Amino acid sequence: MPAYILKRLAALIPLLLLVSVVVFLLLRDAQGDPAMAYLRLSRIPPTDEALATARRMLELDLPLWQQYARWLARAVTGDFGNSYVTGRPVLGDVLHYLPATLQLAGAALLLTLAVSVPLGVGAALHRDRPLDNAARALSYTSVSLPNFWLGFLLVWLFAVRLGWLPALGRGGFEHLVLPAVTLSLMSMGINTRLIRTSLLENMHARHIMYARARGISERGVVWRHMFKNSLIPVLTSLGMHVGELLGGAVIVETVFAWPGVGRYAVSAVYNRDYPILQCFMLLMTAIFVLCNLAVDILYAWADPRIRLGEDRA
């Protein structure tokens, strides 16, 4: 198992390097000239001389590969440069806002699982009965609802009309409810459906028949034999949900004025504050990739065929 994990980690390195090249090149190729953007945001008149100084400072005069190498060397040590707007180191700012985002995304993920697992299992066991139909309706609705609109609907109902929950900002548990529900709904619908389908697929498998034949209680059959095996495709999708939640958080944070890194990145887009954008992009991608790696490892642990297959190879 450790060998498997190491192998997967090693496979990530070239991928992440390629990702960094893409991010770096995209940024260099951006329509706006970084030196101009820097001057504009620092309120320095864009004279030729100032431009030349800025170019030298931002190392825009070096050959491209050198720029990349230097940038990468610094990025690896956590130095993503300074914000064009505040002049503060970017990583510090991004890390300052990150916990709020992780809290929101984490809460949404937990909520997704808490609802989709029982609902998906229920829907599969009560196929084409009201519960299943309700789950199906939830799935179809949730993938079609724009999350920003849903957020406002919830704010209007629970904050403006009923006054039960706060509409904006971050604070206690009650602040977390509406954003987390908004963010999780889509994953919830997808996951419910996935668990249902996966269970139905397993329902007629031979090992289930065998378990029944052995006289194992229905509950044991469902949870130990059916549910455990249906978790495997669900696990795969879990890593993907993390990407959705991180992306969705950008919008949900904006709706609820949640002081997270997504909202910070949106303001960086307005300001063309490229270093922040770059750091945000790489950090989110890294989180996403690591979550998927964790899923892969869980996966290998859950499904010996993968682990053994890899070992043999």
Place this chain on the structure above:
Amino acid sequence: MSTETLAADTPSMAPPAVFDTPPGSALLRQLLSRPTALAALALLCIILTMAVFAPAFSPRPPDDVDITRKFEAPSLEEPLGTDHLGRSVLARLCHGTRVSLFAVAAILTCIVAVGLTAGCVAGYAGGRVDGLLMRACDVFMTFPTFILALFLVGLLGSGLTNVVIAVACTHWAWYARFARGLVLGLKQREYVLAARAAGTRPARLVLRHILPPVLAQMLVMAGLDVGHMLLHVSGLSFLGLGVRPPTPEWGVMIGDAREYIGTHPELLLYPGLMIFVTVMAFNLLGDALRDALDPAAARETDCAPHGPAGPDGLDGMDGMDGMEEHEDAEPGAPDFGGIGAGAREEAA
């Protein structure tokens, strides 16, 4: 926002079977026999009519500002009232339909074109070209899509064209992979082998014998993705990074109306409802289309979530025939989620 997430695993599976396209009339009949598809089709007709005849439905031009008439209640002249700048809400909704549908059409055209080309080249050429293209796909599939779109818009600047580019950039890789898988499968088909043996030149072989069936599959996949793309576009517009504000677009309208949620919540309601209904209609129709084209996949989808980008592995709404099919299904050998496993392994 998630359509591609589950579909992400699809293309790397065993090369998907290519369905044989039934004739148009049979397809239509099958579609019309499904109540949900019929309802979706009817809704889409209404929405399309709104888009095409937007000026006819509009009491005034959509960007006609009249501060003296702000927040007017619905009236005969202004069926949905006016917004915070006194613009006609109905006119903006109708013209917004045009903008949204155009953006989605542009995005999907780009994605299908790029994905098809890359997939066919990679699948047919194989070797180093294939390796290179697939690594490029890997990189693009590494980013969380919406975050990459945000980043690209941040670099390119806002505006409709840039949104189209950004969203297309974030999604082409899934299509390319899927197309490649199809091409790999088709290459082994007898008719292709026969054509090759007969000395057909590669370009002609691809264009005549491989491209058409792949294109058909890609269009189904695109149909399933319309709603998803629409959510991307309106989401970016809502953030103020998509279509620029004076242009009537649903996401922009929601962004504009958010200030007045306490006093005029109906301004938020209309555009959101439009997005919701449109996305829903496209999703339902896309599902029905896939099921009608590929009954085998529909049956499998009920057991395993892996239609071509099936919106998030949702199967058809008509559970009834799904059930019959399922009962008929042979209890196969216990397969512990081998589908995901294969995908994972290849993705590694």
